[in-house]
Amino acid sequence: MASIREAMAALWSAPDEANMIQQEGHWIPWGRVRILAERIDAELTRTGCGEGSRIGVVLGNRVESIAAMIAVLGKGRTSITLNPMQPVARLTADMVAALPQVVLAPGSMWSEDEFTTAAQESGIVGFAIDGIEVDQRSGGSEVGIETDRDEQDPVAVEMFTSGTTGPPKRIKLRWRQLESAMVAVHGHTGVGGEERAPLTGRVALVTLPIVHIGGLWAVLQNLAEARPFVLLPRFTVDGWVQAVHEHKAKVAGLPPAAMRSVLSAEVPPEKLVSLRAVTAGTTFVSPDLADEFTSRYGIPVLIMYGATEFAGAVAGWSKPLHTEWWAAKRGSVGRAFPGVQLRTVDEDGNVLPVGESGRLEVSAKQVGTGTDQWMRTSDLARIDEDGFLYIEGRADDAIIRGGFKVHPETVCNAxxxxxxxxxxxxxxxxxxxxxxxxxxxxELVDGAVPVAEDELKDFVRGQLTAYEVPVTVHTVDELPRGVSMKIDRRRLLEMVAGLENVAGLEDAAAAV
Structure with missing residues (x-):
């Protein structure tokens, strides 16, 4: 199999008029993407940014981001992902902390004084990327920031983990990891090795934010396979359904929250008739939700397990596995991908027997430590005698209530x-x-009659032990989510604090 860089180079053999990216119902041809990628590459070369240089990209779901990724990664540079969905102050602080040599961002970002001033004061060369234009907005004619390159194990991408349970951390994904992850995915799905002309074949879908590993991975896979794709600016039920229906997609990604939205919208089954499976795995996927979707549409849900640190997924279901094993292994996230080893250990690092729950450890070329070492995760898991992996929560999420352990997902499911x-x-x-x-x-179903807190508590008492029943149940219009559609814990805590303050004021007023 060609490397990701070699595969990207094959794009130049495609005709300029070939459709490459569809957005808002319109196709953008390869020729337009090529012109912008070449202009970005020329500016980076002019400023002295060759292979191994660290380039920040404000990575929104837009065509300019794809051209930037081709120019950066296609020439062996390192991409520093910057999240445009953050407030300007947080994005600016992220840029300064990461200190890339160059930043590529929309012109609108450079109109923010805080962002531009920080780039200038930090010595960062900045370019505005809009349409096919590349305009310098900060810095001099050459980069002034030095960078060290790991010649033995070079870095392809530096990106944040989701940070939904605490402060996010920026991690380095190496070319070795991305290449190994690509091989593992192709080995798992059996797709990707077919011979065809660039930018031909079945149209793929990119539905997640590409600043998140799920969305970024989808883009990398499509570029490596030289496959045309739909790029949704953001997920909407209508946008996703239209893309599936128009392009007769066989497989499409659908995170759990989006899956619930599709079900709540009562999308007609005939709109999804082309689908042979949907994949899900940015966060916990309830088997009840998966079964409800399959029952409604006759489409199996192939759950995956992965993390940013793994450069994508390391385990999951395939359609043949689902057909043979789902009834018996319902609730599992599937089996390890080719080349991936899994095991569970106790808190002292002792390897546990098959079927015994403990901390999950992963060993694979796509893991940062490589195949000769094990990376310990924060996930509690067990692996059964047939090699199926079950995630049972997170070690750092468990609630110890008076000596009794409460797993949040158990309560959530109830x-x-x-x-x-x-x-x-x-x-x-x-x-x-x-x-x-x-x-x-x-969060209630759209249009549902409000449910009293006591009613919800009474409902779950029939499913939970007494110590698992929540002491308080708040109802909100919409749960706060991050770019990966996971619950954003920090925003959630701020929301709950606001609800508790309002409740306290109302109690005080009632007492008066």
Missing amino acids: LRAHPSVLDATVFGKDDERLGKVPIAVV
Whole structure:
């Protein structure tokens, strides 16, 4: 198999008029993307940014971002991802902390004084990328920031983990990891090795934000396979359904929250008749949700397990596996991909027997440590005698209530079973007597009649032990989500604090 860089180079053999990216119903030809990529490459070369240079890219779901990735990664440079969905102050702080040599951003970003001033003061060369124009907005004619290159194990991408349970951290994904992950995915799906002309064949879909590993990986896979694709600016039910229906997609990604949205929108089955499977895995996927989707549309849900640190997925279901094993292994996230080893260990690092729950460890070329070492995750898991992996929560999410362990997902599943509840999340709140107690926050099905807190508590008491029942259940219009559609824990805590303050004021007013 050709390397990712070699595969990207094959794009230049495609005719300029070949359709490459569809956005908002319109096709952008390869020729336009090529012109912009070449102009970006020329400016980076002029400023002294060759192979191994660190280039920041404000990575929104737009055509300019794709051209930037081709110019950066196609020449062996390192891409520093910058999230445009953040407030300007946070994005600016992220840029300064990462300190890339060059930043590529929309012109609108360079109109923000805080962003431009920070780039100038940090010595960062900046370019505005809009349409097919590349305009310098900060810095001199050459980069002034030095960078070290790891010649033995070069870095392809530096990006943040989701940070939904704490401060996000920027990690380095090496070319070795991306290449190995590509091989593993192709080995798992059996897709990607066919011979065809560049930018021909079945149209792919990119539905997640490309600043997240799920969206970025989809773009890299499409570029490596020289495949035309739809790039949704953001996920909407209508946009996703239209893309699936128009291009007769056989497989499409659908995170759990988006899957619930499709079900709630009551999308007609005939709109999805081309699909042979949907993949899901940016966060926990309830088997009940998967079965509901399959029952409604006759489409199997292929759950995947991965993380940014793994450069993508390391385990998952294939359609043949699903056909043979789902009934018996329901709730599993599938089997390890080719070349991936999994095991569970106790807190002292001792390897546990088959079927015993513990901390999950992963060994693979696509993991940062490589195949000769094991990376310990924060996930609690077990692996059964047939090699199927079950994720049972996170070690750092478990709530210890008066000595009893409460797994948030167990409580969430009980709440999700209520017909009026669309989704739920649970976290631990400090308690002077018990250590921590579970607090739940639920989002109701669109149009559902409001449900009293006591009713929800009574409902879950039939499914949970007494210590698992949340002490408080808040109802919100919409649960806060990050770019990967996971619950954003920090925003959630701010939301709950606001709800508690309002409740406190109302209680005080009632007492008066």
